[in-house]
């Protein structure tokens with residue numbers, strides 16, 4: 436720090452690193468409460484992001500933000516799970532109180548960001564937070580451009596996990612998917628494509644090596660990804676591996692026959708993890724900076740906006756009272772978050788480890804109650820009481836399902 440620069444530091448109630456869904460949500464809610472918020476994003480919107488399939492329980496948060504998430508997005512009817520080898524399939528519809536969409540993230544994340552700015556958030560793009568020091572009296576923040584001070588810091592840096600890396604608190608979760616290979620396409624007007632866009636379902640295909648997602652978006656766009664869990668016997672180059680397993684699915688092969696490829700193959704590795712230190716003195720993490728789970732049940736965006744909501748609501752009362760230095764202020768929220776994260780984690784473990792889809796999902800059409808309970812979890816309704824299936828998961832009773 437150069438002499439006298441203390442006086443030059445710009446000061447805010449809250450500084451947030453990362454303007455993905457978590458950062459923009461926390462920023463907007465805190466600005467709505469009347470706090471001064473600086474949101475710093477290292478890249479610039481619109482920026483590509485994977486993770487297009489939304490869960491219904493994010494809707495109440497969208498409403499609070501003032502976002503009409505129907506606008507410009509494709510309605511998602513529900514989730515289909517398909518085993519083409521055995522010919523078995525099942526469908527979990529979202530209806531009644533459960534409503535959601537498939538979104539193109541570059542467009543949608545920009546909307547969330549612009550909405551934050553429209554509600555009073557100061558935002559800087561193309562600026563990277565490089566150093567965060569949380570002291571008893573304030574937080575000192577250094578970026579590649581300048582220094583700031585804040586009463587509180589929120590880490591919403593996604594899988595970059597700024598605080599997790601600084602504190603060395605990222606713990607890998609093993610035995611789930613290892614990495615994802617994915618592409619975007621534009622489909623022609625085949626009857627199959629029309630059916631896909633009209634119901635808007637996410638299709639999850641079981642694959643020898645892991646699973647495949649097929650997510651319809653607006654403008655005939657399609658997101659396809661292969662999540663690899665098992666080691667290939669003969670290692671292949673990523674593109675060849677992707678093509679081999681996508682082409683091995685009769686449905687995907689037909690669907691993509693005349694499709695236009697819109698992107699190069701992308702890869703996302705270092706899959707599931709949890710940050711073991713999600714809050715502390717004058718800081719909290721939200722979204723992927725808190726933890727990330729294999730995306731088979733599309734839970735990432737929901738956790739991003741819910742954790743942002745938990746953090747912002749609690750922080751608001753502490754900022755008002757001047758007690759935001761209390762290092763335990765996020766403890767109750769965190770326990771709440773953990774219930775949701777653990778439920779999803781256990782569900783995903785069963786997906787890979789004990790044939791959840793074969794043994795339970797495909798059988799659930801004959802048991803209405805269990806079907807409804809599964810729908811609730813797949814909708815992200817993770818904090819309601821009385822879901823017997825969830826209780827079984829959390830208590831270890833449903834280990835063999």
Ligand SMILES: Cc1cc2nc3c(=O)[nH]c(=O)nc-3n(C[C@H](O)[C@H](O)[C@H](O)COP(=O)(O)OP(=O)(O)OC[C@H]3O[C@@H](n4cnc5c(N)ncnc54)[C@H](O)[C@@H]3O)c2cc1C
Nearest residue numbers: 453455456457477486488564592593615722723730735736
């Ligand atoms: C293969 C794959 C498939 C997925 N599919 C789904 C799905 O179908 N549905 C779903 O809900 N979720 C899905 N997800 C997860 C979902 O994309 C994430 O959970 C979600 O984007 C998390 O939001 P976030 O705001 O925490 O992080 P991000 O959206 O990653 O935003 C973090 C932001 O922080 C910025 N940043 C990073 N470091 C800094 C820094 N030092 N300073 C300033 N800015 C910084 C980044 O540029 C970025 O814009 C998927 C993820 C993967 C990997």
